[in-house]
Every structure is written in C-alpha cells, then in structure tokens.
Amino acid sequence: MNRIILLSTLFSFALVSFPAFASSNLVYCSEGSPESFNPQVTLSGTARNATAPTLYNRLLDFEPGTTKLVPSLATSWEISDDNRSYTFELREDVAFHSTSYFSPSRNMNADDVLFSFNRQLQKSHPYHLVGGGTYQYFQGMGMDKLITKVEKLGDYRVRIELAQPEAPFLSNLAMPFMSILSKEYADQLQREKRKSDIDVRPVGTGPFRFRRYLKGTTIRYRANEGYWQGAPAIDNLVFAITPDASVRYMKLKKGECDLVVYPSPSDIAQIEAQPDMELAEEDGLNIGYLAMNTEKAPFDNVQVRRAIAHALNKQAYIDAVYRGNAEPAINPYPPSMWSYNEDVAQYEYNPEKARELLEKAGYADGFKISLWTLPVSRPYNPNGRKMGEMMQQDLARIGVEVELVSYDWGTYLDKVKRGEHDMVQLGWAGDNGDPDNFLYTLFSCDSVKRGSNNSRYCQPEFESLIKQARRESDFATRERLYRKALRVFSEDVPVIPIAHSKVFRGLSPRVEGYVMDPFDVDNFYLLSVSSER
Structure with a gap:
C-alpha cells in the first residue's frame, strides 16, 4: 500500500457537548x-x-x-x-x-x-x-x-x-x-x-x-x-x-420560521436591515444556465446555438432577476474552481450577430420553440418565470418565437431527464469541489443516458479530455486537460452559462x-x- x-x-470538531435531551x-x-x-x-x-x-x-x-x-x-x-x-x-x-x-x-x-x-x-x-x-x-x-x-x-x-x-x-x-x-x-x-x-x-x-x-x-x-x-x-x-420566496420571508419576519432557504433577491436588503433577522451569504459554487437539446432541430446546429448565446442579455438578467447578487458566467463552473478558463469563446450580447448566424444556419425567418422555465427558486435562478419572460423578449428580437412552459418540480425534472424539452432553464451547485463534478456529471456521453445531461451533449473530443482528466493523478495535468475541455465546450455551446450567484440564508x-x-x-x-x- x-x-x-x-x-x-480530525472529526473531533463535531463531538460537541450539546445536552442529550x-x-x-x-x-x-x-x-x-x-x-x-x-x-x-x-x-x-x-x-x-x-x-x-x-x-x-x-x-x-x-x-x-x-x-x-x-x-x-x-x-x-x-x-x-x-x-x-x-x-x-x-x-x-x-x-x-x-x-x-x-x-x-x-x-x-x-x-x-x-x-x-x-x-x-x-x-x-x-x-x-x-x-x-x-x-x-x-x-x-x-x-x-x-x-x-x-x-x-x-x-x-x-x-x-x-x-x-x-x-x-x-x-x-x-x-x-x-x-x-x-x-x-x-x-x-x-x-x-x-x-x-x-x-x-x-x-x-x-x-x-x-x-x-x-x-x-x-x-x-x-x-x-x-x-x-x-x-x-x-x-x-x-x-x-x-415554494414562494416572499412567503418564506414573511414567515421569518413573523417568527414562524427560524432558518429560511434562498430568500428572494428583493428581500435581501430588508433582511439585512431588520434587527430581529440575520443574513448569511457566500459566493456560490454554482452555475445557472440555459440548456438547448442538441438532439433536436434546430439545436443540433452549432450556428443556431451560438446565435441564441449572442441574443441573451445576461447582464440584464443579473440586474433584474438576481438584483446584482451574481456575476456573468462564461464557464460551466465559477472562477473559484481550479481550472477555470477565461481563454474560451465568449458570446457578448449582440442581436445583430445573432441574426447573421441564424441566416447562415438557414433560419433567416427564425423559428418557433418552447422554453421551460424553472418552477422553483434556486440560488442559480431565483425567478425562472421572470428570466423566461426576459429571454422570450430577447429571442423575439432575432425572430425566434418562444412559448414559455413549466411544470411542478418533480415532473419538470422527470421530463428533462427524458429529453422532452427544447430549451430548459436549470443549474448546478457543486458537490465535491472538483471540476469533474460539473463536466462529467452534466456533459459526458454517459450522463446523456443517465438523464443528468440536459443538453444531451456528446462530443468525442470533449469526452476524451474529461475522461483523461478524471483518471490522471497529477494535478497540473488534470488542470491542463480541463482547460482544454472548456475551450472545446465553449465552441460547441451546448448550454449558455448565465450566472454564478451568491447564496443566502435568512436566520x-x-x-x-x-x-x-x-x-x-x-x-x-x-x-x-x-x-x-
């Protein structure tokens, strides 16, 4: 061995001397x-x-x-x-x-x-x-x-x-x-x-x-x-x-709850100002994104996916939905993660560029599509409906007609797992501090079959890089492989990274x-x- x-x-920190009853x-x-x-x-x-x-x-x-x-x-x-x-x-x-x-x-x-x-x-x-x-x-x-x-x-x-x-x-x-x-x-x-x-x-x-x-x-x-x-x-x-973030805030205010998960961004300042409430916050190890089902037309065309990326005004979403408590995303995990790579394809908000790409892809007159909006408030997307309405308006500017759809949380997850969606809002919070937890879990070919790959993305070069990285014990080699994988991913843009949000609790x-x-x-x-x- x-x-x-x-x-x-090392676990002695947890052996606290709380009274037994x-x-x-x-x-x-x-x-x-x-x-x-x-x-x-x-x-x-x-x-x-x-x-x-x-x-x-x-x-x-x-x-x-x-x-x-x-x-x-x-x-x-x-x-x-x-x-x-x-x-x-x-x-x-x-x-x-x-x-x-x-x-x-x-x-x-x-x-x-x-x-x-x-x-x-x-x-x-x-x-x-x-x-x-x-x-x-x-x-x-x-x-x-x-x-x-x-x-x-x-x-x-x-x-x-x-x-x-x-x-x-x-x-x-x-x-x-x-x-x-x-x-x-x-x-x-x-x-x-x-x-x-x-x-x-x-x-x-x-x-x-x-x-x-x-x-x-x-x-x-x-x-x-x-x-x-x-x-x-x-x-x-x-x-x-x-489920309603504003109701959670009112329960905290009335003393009906002691700890409140995911307060609405609009309530953050009020919680901070109240003497009988406390606010806990941290930069989240998370990503909110819009996934496009790459197994379905028109999202099997990379030019269409790039057009959608240029059409979405991320900063507007951060200002209106997150109330500024997030930063725009370019990678599928946040800058605090090792192997984060700024040297990747980035898609600035540019509706004119988006229309040009749609024309090259053969969709000069646009198309009709559905967009599933997140039915629960999560740190990576505090208000899926509001973000969906803003995305709907952005995409209308490039000739894409969007129908907004949603379901209860359990049904939403089940249908996404089965690949029934066109575009869907989702996100991820890291589980173990390793890039593998984002890249392999969410974007590998294996995860398409298992239902956690919401874009249904399966690309040989990307797959080879992330599999090499998870087998490699040398940290520097792993980091180099992940940075290369992120460049491939950004060119293919199977999902549009929207934001990395702060995480809050009201207490x-x-x-x-x-x-x-x-x-x-x-x-x-x-x-x-x-x-x-």
Whole structure:
C-alpha cells in the first residue's frame, strides 16, 4: 500500500457537548418537496437537504464549511500502489435509527456498506430496480463503470476495487448519493414485500430520525439521541415546505420560521436591515444556465446555438432577476474552481450577430420553440418565470418565437431527464469541489443516458479530455486537460452559462452555530437555538 490515512481524530470538531435531551425546536423554511427520502435516487438540492445532512452518513464527509475530506463512518483507509484498491476500516459504534417501523438488532457494519453500494452497482441486486433502477448521480458520474467489486474483508472492513485510477473517487464517496442504508431494514422490507418503503420511510445513521411527511406541507424529524457523534441540540426539526420566496420571508419576519432557504433577491436588503433577522451569504459554487437539446432541430446546429448565446442579455438578467447578487458566467463552473478558463469563446450580447448566424444556419425567418422555465427558486435562478419572460423578449428580437412552459418540480425534472424539452432553464451547485463534478456529471456521453445531461451533449473530443482528466493523478495535468475541455465546450455551446450567484440564508437571531457550506448544504446537526418562543 502506498498510503495509510488515519484521520479519525480530525472529526473531533463535531463531538460537541450539546445536552442529550435539549428541549428545542427549529423550523426550516424549505423551497420544495423532496422527490424521495433516499439520496441514492434523487438529484435535486431540495431532496439533498432533506436527507443527507439529516438522516444519513457516508464513509467520508466534508468538514462543515469547507471542501476538506474528513472521516465519518470510515475511520481510516488505505490506497494501493496502483490507485485501484481502497480498503476502509469502519466505526463499530454506529447504530441505525429506531423508528415506529423498524428496530435494529445490530450496529452498522460492512454488510450495510455492501448493500448500499451494490444496490446501485449490480443490476441483479434485489433492490436495484426498486424505484425504476435509475441512480442519476451514481450512474451519471460513471461509478457503475468505475467500481468493479465491493468486498467484505471483516465485519468492519471493506475493500473497493476500481477498473482504473480515479482522481475524484474519495471526494465522490462523501457526496449524498453514497449514503449508507441499513441492510437489516431492507431484508425486513423484502420479507414483508414492501421494498419500495426503503425510499419513502427512511432508516439511516444520521443525527435525526424521520417521523412523518405531509407532501407539499411539512417534514418532521426527531433528534437521534443515540447519534454516534453525540445527540443534536435540536429536539425537533421541522421542514416547512414554502415554494414562494416572499412567503418564506414573511414567515421569518413573523417568527414562524427560524432558518429560511434562498430568500428572494428583493428581500435581501430588508433582511439585512431588520434587527430581529440575520443574513448569511457566500459566493456560490454554482452555475445557472440555459440548456438547448442538441438532439433536436434546430439545436443540433452549432450556428443556431451560438446565435441564441449572442441574443441573451445576461447582464440584464443579473440586474433584474438576481438584483446584482451574481456575476456573468462564461464557464460551466465559477472562477473559484481550479481550472477555470477565461481563454474560451465568449458570446457578448449582440442581436445583430445573432441574426447573421441564424441566416447562415438557414433560419433567416427564425423559428418557433418552447422554453421551460424553472418552477422553483434556486440560488442559480431565483425567478425562472421572470428570466423566461426576459429571454422570450430577447429571442423575439432575432425572430425566434418562444412559448414559455413549466411544470411542478418533480415532473419538470422527470421530463428533462427524458429529453422532452427544447430549451430548459436549470443549474448546478457543486458537490465535491472538483471540476469533474460539473463536466462529467452534466456533459459526458454517459450522463446523456443517465438523464443528468440536459443538453444531451456528446462530443468525442470533449469526452476524451474529461475522461483523461478524471483518471490522471497529477494535478497540473488534470488542470491542463480541463482547460482544454472548456475551450472545446465553449465552441460547441451546448448550454449558455448565465450566472454564478451568491447564496443566502435568512436566520432568526436565536439560531446559533450556522455555517455556510460551499456545496449549498444546510448542516442542522451544528445548530442550536438560544431559547424557546
């Protein structure tokens, strides 16, 4: 073995001395309903916050507020000399949740790790097809092709074999989709012929236990008093599902919510000015973009895509939609990411140039098309409808007639995954601090099949570059490959990068311990409240 990493002591920052049965409640105003309560089968940030930091743990995690890897369910790991074998030592003191529908008889062990990995990996696994057999993160990031074997070496020892070296592999293990589920619970559900319950009645090892969910209204969690890092300070955690950003602000103002996600840009100044409110902010590791379905005419023509890029007035959107709390994007990830490249094709706002390109492409008289507007408020696009109306006006100036379409969030994601759209507003918040998380997940040929590539873009040169980069261990070589890939991407312009936005949270002053996260995750375990209302 070429490296032995013993990191268990690094996690001591989280072993806080909260009282085990603190009588406190926190209401979190979220922006939407999760698609599922299993992060293996979800893609949205909405579902991520409702599952990964509340209900589950992973082998590794990120130190709160940073991109630094720290141990979680694994205490240490060894990497083989050829970088293709990873051996993990597991914690022996981690209990799964006891709920009204499941009582564990043992602690988390290697069997649970194998179950959680193999459900996504093996098509023959008894749970693989539960929910449809689609694991967009696992498959879209190529983990199904990368991992060749997950082997139990002992009750608390696991080895993972890879088909080839993979530079971002450890970081990927800290992402929500690699959460560890209970095999014992899965076995119980299989005996009871209720396997689908594993995704809707969750059992994890995280700081909170699931209580109940009223769709579109509330999610209720109870503190896991036996949590292996120590009981949370919050006794009851309630997600108040509130899609309208202005309503979230009013709930914060009235004291009905303690923590508000994604306040409207128009409310930011008011939150800052209120003595009984606090504002947390950070430059987001995100991208808002307009994707064009390159499998459909006219967007199979690169001249048309370039014309659309020249027709859109990004700065106007930033001024009106983001209220200035964003910067124009030229790459599909922000300048804070390593390998960011300013030496790429850039498309300034130029309607005359756009009309010339349409004429060259054979569309001098324009065309009719649909544009799907984001139905939820996200940092990368706070108001999809308003941006859609502005895009509609911009495109009308070059002879493109646009019909605006939208759906509820779950339907929107499902239809986009199936490639039913023409143009669609979407975006991405980084999950692990690596460019691979943007480029391979969103724009690889594999991700077309898995449904996370909204432009349906599959280009051989670009594909070769990003695959070389993810197999390369030398940082300078990886950076050079990604910068070259970004130049290819900019020439092809399958999506139009619109903006990198700041990320905000509104808080009650009684909330203590909140830390902004680069991955836009709210870590409720760190929080406490100063007093009851």
